Amino acid sequence: GQQLNQSPQSMFIQEGEDVSMNCTSSSIFNTWLWYKQDPGEGPVLLIALYKAGELTSNGRLTAQFGTTRKDSFLNISASIPSDVGIYFCAGSSRSQGGSEKLVFGKGTKLTVNP
Amino acid sequence: GAVVSQHPSRVICKSGTSVKIECRSLDFQATTMFWYRQFPKQSLMLMATSNEGSKATYEQGVEKDKFLINHASLTLSTLTVTSAHPEDSSFYICSASYLSSYNEQFFGPGTRLTVL
Numbered sequence: 001g002q003q004l005n006q007s008p009q010s011m012f013i014q015e016g017e018d019v020s021m022n023c024t025s026s027s028i029f030n031t032w033l034w035y036k037q038d039p040g041e042g043p044v045l046l047i048a049l050y051k052a053g054e055l056t057s058n059g060r061l062t063a064q065f066g067t068t069r070k071d072s073f074l075n076i077s078a079s080i081p082s083d084v085g086i087y088f089c090a091g092s093s094r095s096q097g098g099s100e101k102l103v104f105g106k107g108t109k110l111t112v113n114p
Numbered sequence: 115g116a117v118v119s120q121h122p123s124r125v126i127c128k129s130g131t132s133v134k135i136e137c138r139s140l141d142f143q144a145t146t147m148f149w150y151r152q153f154p155k156q157s158l159m160l161m162a163t164s165n166e167g168s169k170a171t172y173e174q175g176v177e178k179d180k181f182l183i184n185h186a187s188l189t190l191s192t193l194t195v196t197s198a199h200p201e202d203s204s205f206y207i208c209s210a211s212y213l214s215s216y217n218e219q220f221f222g223p224g225t226r227l228t229v230l
Binding site: 030031033035040041042043044045048050088090092100101102104105106107 | 160205
């Protein structure tokens with residue numbers, strides 16, 4: 001089945017630093033989603049990407065849909081303590097008009113030291 | 115917008131009993147709802163996909179007779195864990211999407227199930 005390789009598994013950074021994480025796949029996806037999960041909570045959608053090469057920002061977050069359709073990255077600039085959590089990438093192979101199940105990466109655990 | 119709720123948030127039950135978890139889309143009509151379980155420090159594992167008025171589609175290895183899913187309306191899906199055992203203890207999360215949401219899934223806050 002489809003699998004996503006997400007890296008790094010964990011990151012320990014100082015407040016104010018920039019962060020980058022990425023996901024790669026052996027197969028093509030038409031949708032890439034980035035979620036953040038806080039402990040004991042459900043994932044919250046951060047950014048959705050639908051076109052190869054697309055670069056989308058949401059505040060201090062920026063994500064890109066790779067041109068090969070097999071990868072995506074998420075950048076967080078000027079990290080703050082509340083950025084702590086687990087970040088998941090997710091991909092889907094259906095582009096529109098229906099709900100296709102998502103394939104999830106294993107997550108990147110981010111720790112921000114004040 | 116796109117708010118999903120789950121109830122209860124936590125449940126503790128005795129082995130052998132059944133537990134029902136509700137998932138509701140509060141401000142949209144969910145054409146599809148998904149049920150996941152998540153073990154500590156692991157990613158989300160899809161259990162089943164359900165469309166309103168249809169039988170759920172279960173992932174390989176998930177027992178449909180043990181995890182009963184009902185999607186009776188466009189805003190409500192339920193997951194019933196029947197004859198629960200300690201190994202069923204986990205974090206259960208639902209998500210919902212709508213026809214024009216382009217595969218975006220909106221997640222509920224999760225339900226922590228502990229089976230004694």
